[in-house]
Amino acid sequence: xxxxxxxxxxxxxxxxxxxxxxxxxxxxxxxxxxxxxxxxxxxxxxxxxxxxxxxxxxxxxxxxxxxxxxxxxxxxxxxxxxxxxxxxxxxxxxxxxxxxxxxxxxxxxxxxxxxxxxxxxxxxxxxxxxxxxxxxxxxxxxxxxxxxxxxxxxxxxxxxxxxxxxxxxxxxxxxxxxxxxxxxxxxxxxxxxxxxxxxxxxxxxxxxxxxxxxxxxxxxxxxxxxxxxxxxxxxxxxxxxxxxxxxxxxxxxxxxxxxxxxxxxxxxxxxxxxxxxxxxxxxxxxxxxxxxxxxxxxxxxxxxxxxxxxxxxxxxxxxxxxxxxxxxxxxxxxxxxxxxxxxxxxxxxxxxxxxxxxxxxxxxxxxxxxxxxxxxxxxxxxxxxxxxxxxxxxxxxxxxxxxxxxxxxxxxxxxxxxxxxxxxxxxxxxxxxxxxxxxxxxxxxxxxxxxxxxxxxxxxxxxxxxxxx
Amino acid sequence: xxxxxxxxxxxxxxxxxxxxxxxxxxxxxxxxxxxxxxxxxxxxxxxxxxxxxxxxxxxxxxxxxxxxxxxxxxxxxxxxxxxxxxxxxxxxxxxxxxxxxxxxxxxxxxxxxxxxxxxxxxxxxxxxxxxxxxxxxxxxxxxxxxxxxxxxxxxxxxxxxxxxxxxxxxxxxxxxxxxxxxxxxxxxxxxxxxxxxxxxxxxxxxxxxxxxxxxxxxxxxxxxxxxxxxxxxxxxxxxxxxxxxxxxxxxxxxxxxxxxxxxxxxxxxxxxxxxxxxxxxxxxxxxxxxxxxxxxx
Numbered sequence: 001x002x003x004x005x006x007x008x009x010x011x012x013x014x015x016x017x018x019x020x021x022x023x024x025x026x027x028x029x030x031x032x033x034x035x036x037x038x039x040x041x042x043x044x045x046x047x048x049x050x051x052x053x054x055x056x057x058x059x060x061x062x063x064x065x066x067x068x069x070x071x072x073x074x075x076x077x078x079x080x081x082x083x084x085x086x087x088x089x090x091x092x093x094x095x096x097x098x099x100x101x102x103x104x105x106x107x108x109x110x111x112x113x114x115x116x117x118x119x120x121x122x123x124x125x126x127x128x129x130x131x132x133x134x135x136x137x138x139x140x141x142x143x144x145x146x147x148x149x150x151x152x153x154x155x156x157x158x159x160x161x162x163x164x165x166x167x168x169x170x171x172x173x174x175x176x177x178x179x180x181x182x183x184x185x186x187x188x189x190x191x192x193x194x195x196x197x198x199x200x201x202x203x204x205x206x207x208x209x210x211x212x213x214x215x216x217x218x219x220x221x222x223x224x225x226x227x228x229x230x231x232x233x234x235x236x237x238x239x240x241x242x243x244x245x246x247x248x249x250x251x252x253x254x255x256x257x258x259x260x261x262x263x264x265x266x267x268x269x270x271x272x273x274x275x276x277x278x279x280x281x282x283x284x285x286x287x288x289x290x291x292x293x294x295x296x297x298x299x300x301x302x303x304x305x306x307x308x309x310x311x312x313x314x315x316x317x318x319x320x321x322x323x324x325x326x327x328x329x330x331x332x333x334x335x336x337x338x339x340x341x342x343x344x345x346x347x348x349x350x351x352x353x354x355x356x357x358x359x360x361x362x363x364x365x366x367x368x369x370x371x372x373x374x375x376x377x378x379x380x381x382x383x384x385x386x387x388x389x390x391x392x393x394x395x396x397x398x399x400x401x402x403x404x405x406x407x408x409x410x411x412x413x414x415x416x417x418x419x420x421x422x423x424x425x426x427x428x429x430x431x432x433x434x435x436x437x438x439x440x441x442x443x444x445x446x447x448x449x450x451x452x453x454x455x456x457x458x459x460x461x462x463x464x465x466x467x468x469x
Numbered sequence: 470x471x472x473x474x475x476x477x478x479x480x481x482x483x484x485x486x487x488x489x490x491x492x493x494x495x496x497x498x499x500x501x502x503x504x505x506x507x508x509x510x511x512x513x514x515x516x517x518x519x520x521x522x523x524x525x526x527x528x529x530x531x532x533x534x535x536x537x538x539x540x541x542x543x544x545x546x547x548x549x550x551x552x553x554x555x556x557x558x559x560x561x562x563x564x565x566x567x568x569x570x571x572x573x574x575x576x577x578x579x580x581x582x583x584x585x586x587x588x589x590x591x592x593x594x595x596x597x598x599x600x601x602x603x604x605x606x607x608x609x610x611x612x613x614x615x616x617x618x619x620x621x622x623x624x625x626x627x628x629x630x631x632x633x634x635x636x637x638x639x640x641x642x643x644x645x646x647x648x649x650x651x652x653x654x655x656x657x658x659x660x661x662x663x664x665x666x667x668x669x670x671x672x673x674x675x676x677x678x679x680x681x682x683x684x685x686x687x688x689x690x691x692x693x694x695x696x697x698x699x700x701x702x703x704x705x706x707x708x709x710x711x712x713x714x715x716x717x718x719x720x721x722x723x724x725x726x727x728x729x730x731x732x733x734x735x736x737x738x739x740x741x742x743x744x745x746x747x748x749x750x751x752x753x754x755x756x757x758x759x760x761x762x763x764x765x766x
Contacts (some may be wrong), residue, residue, distance in 0.1 A: 002572065003572065003573065004571070010558075010569055014558070014560055016486075025707075055657055066558075068556075071518050071556075072522040072523060073552070073554045073555060073556045075555055075556060075557050075558065075609075076557050077520075078520050078522070078545055078548065078550040079524060079545055079570065080542040080543065080544075080545040080546035080573045080574060081542060081545075081573055082541075082542045432634055
């Protein structure tokens with residue numbers, strides 16, 4: 001440990017400027033969370049995560065390069081310095097000067113918003129893990145295969161081009177996996193981390209620069225390619241592993257008579273019936289086979305909330321038989337909290353701190369907005385429900401990156417995830433007296449695959465008017 | 470005598486170009502071994518391979534009995550290394566540099582470090598990046614001597630140094646490394662001649678010879694033979710004779726296995742009657758110029 005601390009002290013002195021910048025940015029980013037939501041401070045708040053990432057990447061790259069692994073000329077390589085001590089020193093440095101300031105910054109933001117930091121330790125650790133996977137390990141790997149910061153930036157650019165070209169090649173024509181897209185993202189994260197660890201091992205452990213560089217570029221491209229070449233059956237199979245229980249029912253019916261609202265893309269309205277009480281279902285994605293005019297067309301269909309988006313098929317005047325296969329997430333309500341619509345600040349389990357607001361809205365029509373901030377991870381989905389006299393019942397889903405991932409599926413540098421939702425279009429200019437607002441969170445508990453068949457008299461009935469032939 | 474440094478059939482290629490071509494070399498313990506040769510001969514590659522800075526394509530090398538590929542921290546605590554291309558932590562002051570290194574060496578000698586700073590006139594509070602090239606080399610040497618290394622490896626340490634600095638450097642090295650095996654690669658034959666005990670000549674990745682300095686200088690002679698008349702060079706030309714030149718009735722060559730009586734007998738056998746034979750000792754530089762010319766032919 002003596003040698004480890006000795007090396008850390010050396011690195012602190014060598015990189016004091018970069019180190020100070022990284023700490024200031026981490027704490028500054030936390031402080032800016034309390035800044036006014038308008039003007040220059042707002043701009044600064046928006047760019048602070050970018051600055052933070054830049055500062056951390058630069059610091060980590062230089063930290064590795066301060067005892068450079070590329071080339072034969074660096075003094076330390078013929079000194080009795082153990083590689084193990086060197087690696088431990090770099091890890092300790094990162095923990096002390098990136099991890100700790102970030103945790104402190106997060107704790108400040110959480111406390112300032114009325115959350116007890118100790119209740120969110122797993123969230124903090126998860127964020128640090130994400131940061132390690134997405135930023136620190138790749139930056140360290142870059143530093144390990146280059147001599148200087150400009151070289152590292154060039155290498156990053158080169159790798160980005162390779163990855164971009166690979167991605168453009170394989171992702172064309174491959175649709176989104178919706179809430180299950182985290183499978184691809186997590187695969188890239190896991191395999192990318194393995195590549196970075198492999199690069200670091202090759203350099204620190206074996207000093208194999210050519211192999212390390214080949215692994216960095218080839219491994220990264222391969223990680224992205226395999227993510228996008230992964231068959232959906234595998235993706236959904238992984239998604240199903242995250243299920244916590246078995247749910248029956250959930251049959252799918254194509255609502256052939258419904259009028260689709262789509263103008264640009266044909267939408268096939270579907271309805272999911274026979275769900276157990278207290279459950280909702282959400283489409284993840286679908287595939288349809290359309291038999292029309294003696295032809296059979298197979299389409300992968302992206303999923304909206306209550307419809308499948310089907311690519312244009314032509315034959316709009318012809319009758320057709322549609323066989324569909326859909327993959328669903330079955331959600332169960334996790335929390336429910338009801339408030340008077342006139343309350344301004346409320347706390348709702350799972351949604352954190354929420355601000356309710358209502359005003360005349362556009363054209364004098366009443367609308368109700370809700371803006372919730374919750375530490376580290378948003379629920380899979382949530383609803384804002386308004387009940388008012390006269391049988392008014394309106395609900396709106398929170399606007400969030402819907403993901404059925406069992407773990408936080410994206411890196412959010414600030415500790416609070418923001419979720420807006422709003423209900424608009426009521427005729428009354430003010431909230432009707434006695435109106436109640438309910439905030440709900442829902443979490444996926446099962447994933448199922450269902451099929452359906454629909455005979456349509458005219459294919460164009462569910463295709464919007466503006467779809468070309 | 471045991472070898473402090475040894476290579477066996479060491480091979481290294483850069484692309485298809487062989488840089489070391491089956492190098493076999495023994496450096497006896499306690500020797501000051503100078504590895505000389507023209508540019509591109511493979512001197513630096515040899516040193517990099519010895520110190521595990523690069524991996525050989527084939528063969529093996531060892532330093533202090535340890536396979537170079539397995540040299541670890543405890544081994545480097547006994548090996549000092551100074552190179553013209555060495556990248557020191559430029560932001561450190563000289564004193565900080567030595568203080569940083571000290572804990573890593575169990576045999577670090579504070580008093581010696583202070584002595585070396587004084588002897589080399591090194592400003593302790595000056596940053597390494599602010600030092601001249603010569604001063605930086607001296608700082609590197611001080612850092613390589615302060616722990617009493619068993620082996621000191623120097624890669625072209627004199628290049629670019631002015632005469633005064635060079636003298637300081639050599640004097641410091643010889644005074645402070647009496648018990649140390651010194652392995653030095655250099656172009657500077659005049660300097661090498663003044664202190665090396667052994668010498669190896671490397672060309673095209675091969676060690677053409679390796680000998681004690683005294684033996685080497687004793688067996689090389691420049692021979693000038695004055696013939697009675699103009700004559701053709703004898704054929705076959707004796708294998709021990711190099712770089713023959715003829716001007717009228719005078720023939721000059723380098724004898725590589727000089728022994729007074731045997732050389733004279735070989736001359737008479739090759740040329741028959743001669744008017745005179747003049748034998749002159751050769752400076753190291755002249756020996757290597759001759760070797761280099763021979764190599765090019």
